[in-house]
Amino acid sequence: MSTHPNVQRVADALAAAGANGRIRILDEAVPTAAAAAAELGCEVGAIANSLIFDGDGTPVLILTSGAHRVDTAKLAAELGLTKLKRATPEFVKQHTGQSIGGVAPVGHPAPVRTLVDTALDQYAEIWAAGGIPHSVFPTTYAELLRVTDGTPVVVN
Template sequence: MTPAIELAKKANISFSVHEYQHDPKTDSYGEEASVALNVSPDRVYKTLMVAVNGDNRQLAVAIVPVSGQLNLKAASSALKTKKLAMADPKQAQRSSGYLVGGISPLGQKKPLPTLLDDSAGQFETIFVSAGKRGLEIELSPADLLRLTNGSMAGIGR
């Protein structure tokens, strides 16, 4: 049981957990989940950690579909910061408590500003990492935003 799943249980929301065999040689964890679970890559979202103003001690979370990419400029604007850069992977792991490729937006060690791409609004449920490689949690975008105290913005491309 990961902290992400424990948080969802404690919040008493509707969710499903999906497990699949993770291939350690994979290049794209999100695409791997999409193929393994037979779900459109538009509904599987990757959790990215970004450094605010280039400071790896000041992080935020950006959640975008695996079929697209993060628009750093749009995310920076949504967070009302000067600029964003991708966080150092080691710092992302330390801050979140999860390994890269299994970082969940849910149940991180400390709450961080969180943005969910507005494309999620078209789906009843989306898939995000449940806190380890080979494990996804399916939940509504509204519940994800509530549990992360996040907001929706056009941050993908």
């Protein structure tokens, strides 16, 4: 089976950043935190959901614990944005090159402003999407901050 181009881009970005985790291809798609946690046998909170938002026309990637919802009004105010709204599938694809349900924290055509939920710090191992809904990779909170050049935030 050949590697999907999105998975290869993510793998290349992880390798270039010196990340330790390797992408794992799953038999079934895991487009939600609950599905990923069930497949991987971990807590839903240890899943780093990659959520793209439209912040006044600019993409904002929020890597949130699967156990949390993002308080968009709170974060918009903290970021100095008029509004932070859930992006359309087209907006997500345009800015990440990936589709909703498999958006990875890295491997995008251009850097995307990234915020990382501080709640993820409580887990020794975090799982993130690998570019398609059938792929994931293990990482740590510190590594996730480093490879994404992310900013720690409380999302809820």
